[in-house]
Amino acid sequence: MSHFLNELNPVQRAAAKTTEGPVMIIAGAGSGKTRVLTYRIAHIMEKGVDAFNILSLTFTNKAAREMKDRIAKIVGPTEAKNIWMGTFHSIFAKILRIEANKIGYPNNFTIYDTDDSKSVIKEILKQFNLDDKTYKPSMVLNRISDAKNKLISATQYLNNPITQQEDFSSRKPMLGKVYEAYQKRNFKAGAMDFDDLLYQTNILLRDFPDVLLKYQNKFRYILVDEYQDTNFSQYVIIKQLAARFQNICVVGDDAQSIYGFRGANIQNILNFEKDYPDLQTFKLEQNYRSTKNIVGAANQIIANNKDQFKKIVFTDNEEGQKLKVIKASTDNEEGKKVVDSIFEIRMQQQAMNSHFAILYRTNSQSRAFEEAFRRLNIPYKIYGGVSFYQRKEIKDLLSYFRLTINNSDDESLKRIINYPARGIGQTTLDKLTVSAAEHDISIFTVLTNLKDFNLGINAGTTNKINDFVMQIKSYSLTVKYKDAYELANHIAVNTGIVKELYSDKTPEGVSRYENIQELLNGIKDFVEQKRTPQEEEVNDIIKQSLVKDESQLFAEQSNNDLKTLDEFMQEITLLTDVDKESDDERNADKVSMMTVHASKGLEFPYVYVVGLEENLFPSQLSITSRADLEEERRLFYVAVTRAEKQAFLCFATMRYRFGNVTYCEPSRFIEEIDSTFLEYPQVAETPTFNDNLFDKFRNDYSDISEKETSFNTTSINFGGAKKTNPGINFTPAKKLVSLTSRLNSPSASPVDVSLNQSLQLNDFVMHEKFGRGQITILEGKWPETKATINFEGNGTKNLLLKFARLSKI
DNA sequence: AGCCCCGGTGAAGTC
């Protein structure tokens, strides 16, 4: 037996050594499962299996990277790189790149993110004349997503009396039709949404037995991490791929299943035995991460759930500190107390900032902590929230990239056809969209053959469209023979985006410009990294499978080592929040803040679980159903088990939510832990309503309360209060003007502004808002005539005569 | 064509 396996405990070692046949590893929190997976893969390779025949599915790309690094230390870096390892989405996106043509998609298909998907849905709703309040796009998308993750096609959906009945009684009978149109439209655009990456993989493996056989033979050893969070679609893919050799190893912990809301099915793990009767099961129950107090408390938490595998997690680690309960009266005070505690421990224990994590239920909770950190000058980083890639300027530029790569991508085209402004307006775009839909082709196809469609677009606009088409085509032609950075930079400059943002010197403009630069720098880094062996493999295969046509000549002439823009785009869409962290950020000594969901798989010496209040954690959306509440409890279990040395449970009795203050009860989850594991605040505060509650608020919201004197005692609402300053009578000038004008002319009669055509220099005019004035400058030809008018008491205004309501005096 | 202001409305977690 090789020496690295000796580092494992007996159960771990047995699990790592059982390489043949179906294996299930139930791995409690902190039980060293990554270590087992790592050694298991190393062991498989040591037995002579080629790394290219191993498929390992992880929850984040970061986890894959770390595991590869660890395997590299055992088997050497070259071999480790050859393992197919990554998230479900990124691995099967790669396979779909290779096989896309078989199911009718182009190899360079676009991946739509949630925003794109919603935008497609909105348009379909418009087309079907459906009210987007009844059919909320996010709800429609969820419903479609659910169906796809259960492998229900649009046709099956429409033919299923149960779903039809459901939709009918919820007064959304058209959902099936919307689903059908959505799939059709995305197909036409050569686009897949996130769920399609799994759904279409299933179609591929189902309809092409030769393809299935190819990948069954390729992936002789399959490992799936975080198996408890797989959905039906993923389950079927795995089952299909493993059917031939049955060397399938799934690792998971039913106690940590927290993605039910996106279709994860805890039954996948509970039923694994039924699928593979000769299954061998290993339970890793020894926790190496946390103290006895943390493990004990976590066990008690999860014991409240009915639906679970029985296992006993234990640890030989030290007793450690009790879990400390921190009680605050407001959300802001919670922020202060937590940050003070971090400050104190950092000093006393010589801890680093990066040893601390704050975990919350919802992203919006981060604000109070940010403010507190800034006050004490403690560096922090936030995972998730509004992503860099969601920013307008970034999405705009990325849309150019996407359209360049895939001309059929209508979503991208619509976003940028008139950005920067080039005089192709909504009216024109509507004509184009309608025409494309009628002929069942992409908008870009309509653009390239504009003269055949007779859309009544005038000559000027036609020219502008032709320029746009030429511009995009010129980019598209170079995708394969320019590197990603060169092309991206060219597009950024050539479109005028860089110039436009550079000339905007407002703080927002400067930040937008910097973001573009950051994106371009990121692309530069990408170009400088070498391809992984999988990427090489995918590249080679795609090239062989390509139809030889003119554009392919370019591809063949292209330099193979060039990393291209389409490769970059493939990579970034599928990054998780944790993956998006840059190297600099990763190494920076900062406190981490994230949702509990994002914290899965991570560990920190000190963890603060915050906002432990009824209706927040557990969320109010979960407390009516047993299943949801149990998932919520598992989420709490995940949060607590991230901690190595000490966990803190924090709550506030009042919280600023939805613009006003709400009163909160401590979470039931705290009470579920036996008090022997807990340390409560020493001074028992029992604030009652008259117990200087307002003073509390004055301190917490000092910037408001110093000036705001009239509290409403029955409902304390600070909504908008921050903007009001009673000391200075602050009413925006413009508002005042429009108010007085409304008072002065309550029923302004419509004016025929073409009368303005006859106005001349130095004429006196009357304006309904600005009053009496004299024309000092007239420029431009009607109807573009612009007048500069000096109004008495209201200063000089520049007005377009065709719009301005003027009368001559 | 594009900006601005208003009012209505919504807010869990994610690849």
Place this chain on the structure above:
DNA sequence: CACCGGGGCT
């Protein structure tokens, strides 16, 4: 409070 879509204004 933050985001949005609609409508009015220039």
